[in-house]
Amino acid sequence: MTGVSAPVLHTLFRSDQGGHEQVVLCQDRASGLKAVIAIHSTALGPALGGTRFHPYASEEAALSDALNLARGMSYKNAMAGLRHGGGKAVIMGDPRTLKSEELLLAYGRFVDSLGGRYVTACDVGTYVADMDVVARATRWATGRSPSSGGAGDSSVLTAYGVYQGMRASARQLWGDPGLAGRTIGVAGVGKVGHHLVKHLVDEGARVIVTDVSEESVRRVLDRHPEVTAVPDTAALIRTEGLDVYAPCALGGALDDHSVPVLTAAIVCGAANNQLAHPGVEKDLADRGILYAPDYVVNAGGVIQVADELHGFDFDRCKAKAARIYETTLEIFAHANSEGVPPAVAADRIAERRMADAHRPEHG
Ligand SMILES: NC(=O)c1ccc[n+]([C@@H]2O[C@H](COP(=O)([O-])OP(=O)(O)OC[C@H]3O[C@@H](n4cnc5c(N)ncnc54)[C@H](O)[C@@H]3O)[C@@H](O)[C@H]2O)c1
Numbered sequence: 001m002t003g004v005s006a007p008v009l010h011t012l013f014r015s016d017q018g019g020h021e022q023v024v025l026c027q028d029r030a031s032g033l034k035a036v037i038a039i040h041s042t043a044l045g046p047a048l049g050g051t052r053f054h055p056y057a058s059e060e061a062a063l064s065d066a067l068n069l070a071r072g073m074s075y076k077n078a079m080a081g082l083r084h085g086g087g088k089a090v091i092m093g094d095p096r097t098l099k100s101e102e103l104l105l106a107y108g109r110f111v112d113s114l115g116g117r118y119v120t121a122c123d124v125g126t127y128v129a130d131m132d133v134v135a136r137a138t139r140w141a142t143g144r145s146p147s148s149g150g151a152g153d154s155s156v157l158t159a160y161g162v163y164q165g166m167r168a169s170a171r172q173l174w175g176d177p178g179l180a181g182r183t184i185g186v187a188g189v190g191k192v193g194h195h196l197v198k199h200l201v202d203e204g205a206r207v208i209v210t211d212v213s214e215e216s217v218r219r220v221l222d223r224h225p226e227v228t229a230v231p232d233t234a235a236l237i238r239t240e241g242l243d244v245y246a247p248c249a250l251g252g253a254l255d256d257h258s259v260p261v262l263t264a265a266i267v268c269g270a271a272n273n274q275l276a277h278p279g280v281e282k283d284l285a286d287r288g289i290l291y292a293p294d295y296v297v298n299a300g301g302v303i304q305v306a307d308e309l310h311g312f313d314f315d316r317c318k319a320k321a322a323r324i325y326e327t328t329l330e331i332f333a334h335a336n337s338e339g340v341p342p343a344v345a346a347d348r349i350a351e352r353r354m355a356d357a358h359r360p361e362h363g
Contacts, residue, residue, distance in 0.1 A: 012067060020038055020039065020040045020041075020067060020070060020071070021039045021040065021041060021042060021047075022038075022039040022117070023036065023037070023038050023039070023063075023066070023067070024036070024038075024039075024110065024114070025063075026107070026110040028103070028106035028107075028110075030102065030106070031100060031102040031103035031105075031106045032093065032098055032103060033091065033103045033106045033107055034059075034062075034091070034092045034093065035051075035089055035090065035091045035092065035110065036062055036063050036066040036089065036092075037066070037087065037088075037089040037110065037111065037114065037118055038063075038067050038070035038087060038088055038089070039070060039085070039086075039087040039114075039117060039118055040067075040070040040071045040073065040074045040085065040086040040087060040088075041074040041085040041086050041354055042085040042117060043074075043085055043354045043355075043357040043358055044077065044078055044082070044083055044085050044353065044354060045083035045084045046084055046085065046116050046117055046118065046119050046140075047070070047073070047074075047084065047085040047086055047087025047117060047118045047119065048073065048077055048082070048084035048085070048086070048087060048118075048119045048121070048142075048302065048305070048306060049069065049070060049073035049077075049086055049087045049088035049089070049118075049120070049121065049123075049302075050088065050089075050120065050122050050123030050126065050143070051088075051089040051090070051091060051107070051120050051121070051122070051123055051126045051130075051134075052065065052066075052069065052088070052089070052090045052091070052123040052124050052125055052126070053090075053091040053093070053095040053098075053099065053124070053125030053126050054091075054092070054093075054095070054124060054125050055093055055094040056090070059092065062090045062092045063090075065090055066088055066090045069088035069090075069123075070086050070087045070088040071086060072086065072088075072272070072273070072295060073085075073086030073087060073088055073302075074086025074354065075295055075346070075347060075351075076295040076296075076298075076299055076302060077299075077302060077306075078349075078350040078351075078353040078354055079295060079296050079299065079327065079346060079349065079350045079353075080299035080302060080306075080320075080324075080327075081320075081323070081327075082302065082303065082306050084119070084306055085354075087117075087119075088123070089107075089118070089120055091103075091125075095125040095126070099130070101133055104133040104134050104137075105133060105134075105136060105137045106137075107134060107137075108133070108134040108135065108136065108137025108138045108141060109137045109138070111134065111137070111138045111140050111141065112137055112138035112139075112140065114140070116139075116140050118140065119140045119141075119142060119309065120140060120141050120142070120143075121141070121142045121143035121154075121302075121305040122143040122154075126143075128143055128144060128145045128150065128152055128153065129145065131143040131144045131145075131150065132144050132145055132148045132150070135148065135150075142305040142306070142308040142309060143305050143308070144308070149312075150308055150312065151304050151305065151307065151308045151312040151314075151317075153191065154300070154301035154302075154304045154305060155190075155191035155192045155195055155301065156195055156300075157300035157301060157303060157304045157317055157318065157321045158192045158195075158270055158298055158299075158300040158301040158304075159192045159193075159195030159196040159198075159199065159270065159300070160195070160199065160300055160318065160321050160322075161297055161298060161299055161300030161301075161303070161321040161324040162192070162196055162246065162248075162268065162269060162270045162297045162298060162300070162324075163196060163199040163200070164297070164321065164322055164323075164324040164325040164328070165268050165292045165296065165297030165324050165325070165328045166179065166184075166200075166246070166266070166268040166292070166297075167179065167325055168292070168324075168325045168326075168328035168329045168332070169244070169266045169268050169290055169292045169328065169332075170182070170244075170266065171329065172290060172328075172329060172332045173265060173266060173290050177325075178203070179203045179204070179205045179244075180203055180204030180205060181204060181206070182205050182206065182243040182244060183205070183206045183208065183239070183241050183242050183243050183244075184200050184205045184206070184207050184208070184242075184243060184244040184245075184246060185207075185208045185209070185210070185230075185236040185237065185239060185242050185246065185264065186200075186207060186208070186209045186210075186246045186248055186269075187209075187210050187211075187233045187236055187237075187245070187246065187247050187249050187253065187269070188210075188211055188247065188248035188249025188250070188270075188271065189209050189210075189211045189216045189219070189220045189248070190211070190213075190216055190248070190249070192248050192270040192298075193209070193216075193220075193246075193248035193249075193270065194216070194219060194220050194223075196246060196248060196270065197209060197220055197224060197227060198223075198224070201224045201226065201227065206226075207224070207226075207227045207228075208227070208228050208229070208230055208236060208239060208242070209221075209227055209228075209229050209230075209236075210229060210230050210231065210232055210233055210235070210236045211249070212232075212249075217229050233247075233249070233253070233258075237258055237261060237262050237263065237264070238263060239263060240263060241263070242263045242264040243264060243265055243266065244264050244265070244267075244268060245262060245264035245266070245267050245268075245269070246267075246268055246269035246270070247267070247269035247270075247271040247274050248269045248270040248271055249271055250271060251271055251272050251273035251274060251276075252273065252275075252276040253269070253271055253274045253276075254267065254274050254275050254276060254280050254284065254291070255276035255277070255280060256276070256280075256283075259280060259283045259284055259289075260283075260287075262287070262289060264289065265288070265289060265290065266289070266290045266291075266292070267284065267289060267290070267291045267292065268291075268292035268297055269294070269297075270294075270297070270298045271298075272294055272295070272298065273294065274294045275294075275343060281341040281342070281343035281344060282341055284341065285341040290332070290342070291341065291342055291343060292328055292331075292342065293331065293342055293343045293346040295346070296324065296327055296331060296346050297324055297328060299321075299324060300317075300321040300324065303317055303320045303321050304317050304321075307320070331345050331346045331349065332345075334348070334349060
């Protein structure tokens with residue numbers, strides 16, 4: 001097995017993380033496709049998770065990313081109450097130069113060869129137009145455009161779910177889910193962030209934003225003149241009187257540098273993998289900051305793509321995404337009764353759901 005290093009094999013079969021059920025390495029020489037499809041768990045149903053198209057530094061890095069992302073999807077899907085396990089695929093290479101119709105069709109054939117054990121969707125580097133092509137080779141592709149029978153952009157419901165998670169956090173900390181009059185900082189006003197700002201402004205919150213893209217900030221300020229902007233995230237998280245911090249850009253927003261200086265009492269945002277390393281959840285709890293676990297509150301997107309398999313219905317999905325409010329409160333209640341941070345409580349609930357699904361009465 002040349003090129004697959006021992007540490008990756010260790011990760012794959014590591015028992016403390018439950019291991020992975022199946023990992024498929026795919027190659028199509030004609031189109032240059034090299035991909036990994038990682039299925040972490042099908043305990044709750046077919047594995048569901050997007051396809052990342054990225055120029056990885058090495059094949060090991062790609063494999064490792066696929067394994068970690070697939071595992072994360074198991075937890076997210078379990079917590080969202082979906083009848084789906086966790087999986088993820090990565091295509092190695094620069095999407096700007098390597099992506100072609102031929103390659104996407106070849107990839108679709110590999111997805112199809114798994115017979116529905118893995119259902120794909122968009123992720124970094126893949127878009128609805130790409131899923132339309134993949135879907136020509138397999139019925140197990142979601143995140144397609146509405147004109148192809150898909151649900152389109154998932155950021156609308158992702159933002160709605162984050163908003164519900166934020167209301168639940170406010171209810172938990174202040175006894176009232178209302179956000180009117182609260183000061184909320186949104187870092188990253190891209191696809192999800194700018195929809196979130198609208199919910200917050202509509203409710204009467206004071207919103208402060210930041211983004212490395214001037215254009216993204218401009219779009220928000222033009223639509224909502226009452227919103228203010230600060231130069232960067234470092235300034236945002238130190239803002240005096242900040243009630244809520246919503247990381248909506250990249251992962252790793254909560255680390256040893258940011259947590260000690262956070263002025264907000266609540267962290268609730270859309271970004272994946274906000275905790276930079278294990279232990280940060282405890283640092284937040286020690287500072288009395290309520291953290292709404294990222295994969296719990298940002299599940300609106302996966303709720304949407306899962307629905308696409310059954311014929312997409314926006315209102316049905318919105319009702320499911322609204323339940324993120326109750327789920328978030330449930331996690332806070334478990335965290336309190338078990339004396340652990342919410343991130344730990346969420347992991348435990350997701351693990352229990354997956355373990356219960358393996359019991360004989362569930363077939
Ligand atoms: N789109 C979805 O449905 C969805 C679902 C679940 C999770 N997420 C996660 O939510 C986050 C945002 O997703 P998106 O779809 O809105 O992506 P996006 O690329 O549209 O938006 C991200 C924004 O963050 C900005 N940004 C990047 N680095 C920054 C920095 N250092 N400081 C401030 N701003 C910065 C970018 O300029 C961009 O405007 C990502 O972490 C993504 O994985 C998205």
